[in-house]
Amino acid sequence: MKSKSVIIPLSLALLVLLLVFWQQYRNNSSTVYMEGKALGVAFSLQYTGDPQWEKPLDSIIYSLDKVVNLQRPDAEVSRFNRNGILENYSPHLEKMLEVSNHYQQFSGGLVSHGMLPLIEAWGRDFSRRNQMSKAMVDSLKALVSTENISVEDGTLKALHKGSSIDLNYLDKGYLIDLLGNFLRSKGVNSFHIEFGLDGCVFGKNNPKQTTNFLLNIPEELLASLSGKGNFSVLNRCYSTSGSFEKFYLDDKGNKHSHLIDPKTGYPLKNGILSTHILSTSALEADALATIAMIQDLETTKGLIEMQKGVEGVIIYDEEGVLKYWTSSGFYK
Template sequence: MILIAAVAIIWFYRDSQKPKTKEVPYIYISGEAQGTTYNITYSDDENRNFKQEIDSILNQFDLSLSTYIKNSEIAKFNKADSFQFKSPYFYPVLEKSKEIHEASNGAFDPTVYPLIEAWGFGPEKVDFPDSSRIEEIKAYVGFEYINFTRQKVLKEKDKVSLDFNAIAQGYSIDVIFDFLKSKNVQDMMVELGGELRVSGKNENGDLWSIGIDDPKTEADQQAKRVAIIKLDNEAISTSGNYRKFFVYEGKKYGHSINPKTGYPIQRDIISSTVVAPSCMEADAWSTAFMVTGLEQAKEILSQQDHLKAFFIYEDADGELQQYTTENLGGNIIL
């Protein structure tokens, strides 16, 4: 009995000396930015709430790259021949845009802004453009008409205008992600407008799982999922014309514009999902592949092995099909 008591005392003593596993709280933050909403989840053993800092960052980001803010840096450039930017956000987007423009053979082109305006997808609503108007605008659409340094961007042609909506939202997610990393946050999900980037694990200790919507789901119905993608310290973006479009004389026109033709795209891919190391890349490439179409997208992906992709496309008979890159492996559930 004395021995049992002694062993029990020793066990309880040793147990009391063991470091207790601390349950790290998860913080949930949401708000509005860039004409949409954001949702951020992260774990922090200090239980810190960074909403005020995040809102401030997103506000400063919009003052640099939003075409919907009249006094933003990009709006000022669009009205001038050149512009010397002061924010830290302008140059990284220019640099990455040039890289993806070249790698996509011009399918990704931020100078498409005048065409976006002409088709009524900009801040102002306009009448349906005729073919002569489109041809006129195409004369000053092309990223080769832009030159830039780390401090300045200038036009090689009059009327050239920039629109970073197909890359800036992803980049803003990267900016918030990096901010949280600087605060030693390891497990997080940063989502804005449906695009997101993750690190570590979710609250259940699993990889973050993201659902891909069925593009045929009606707008007034609850979205159906056609796939689940697990992210391992990655970013994801989905582009498609099944949500944002208009109908003119019985024909549907999506918001993605082909910079080479000047017209809304009529390609086989109707939903383009890209997984990449950064959300800026995922955002831009998901748009670019909507423009390239399936076969050219496959060729590009064979050269860009850091990208993963999942496409929903229409075959020659109008039937929906799916394409998945092999490097998604077991991280996609269909």
């Protein structure tokens, strides 16, 4: 009798322990899918782990969307652009402005969070280019300087009427890194995050799932790229800027990207149509993809080659012929 009284509690304890382990295994092996729209683009997020992390992930996405999404009238940047002043702004906005200042200095002024007045004047697809004059461009160039935006006693102020903030060139990379860092901190060892043309693949995910890396490259160029060797985006982040399908023709019929040179105030004419960057950081990939679009071709090649852990592809137009370049470590 005495031995039976010992066996029964041990059996129950073992059963409870097995149930705990089973629950933990199920949570750690569940595949969770999330999708929606934020920062003005569609997003998808997939991870293998506990479904309870879905709610805090959604909260991270929502919190940043309310800071930098220009399509939201209630976003912090929208309120600043509308009123010329913003009090009690979030730590996210403060950090992103710091990061933007870094890349502005790094690029020699090729990117800036003060570009919105020029972008709106030309039109998103240069639809207003026939209305632009040298005098208008010169006056707008004076507005885009980030020195026109000051911080005093924790308040953002526009020192010149019309100065505004647009962090579109790095916001998606910033958010992807936030989400990826959160998942890793919770022990998640496999995830795939994609916001528009930016993404990150970590762990056991199949790199073929990356739908937006090398997006819109003409089939003949993509076939040539794939035929030269194997490349992988596994455990790396990626960003694409520009698009082969989105360009404008100048008076001579040459193709150019839909970007503006902040130094001249005029549309770019460097022949680069799209850049595709791989990095260990989504933020770095996002920023470098834009910077690489704005420089001349040879400078862009050098930029990609000299950044540790960065690889890339450039699609460009050379006298009417589409060509591509890959960095030395692109194929592994």
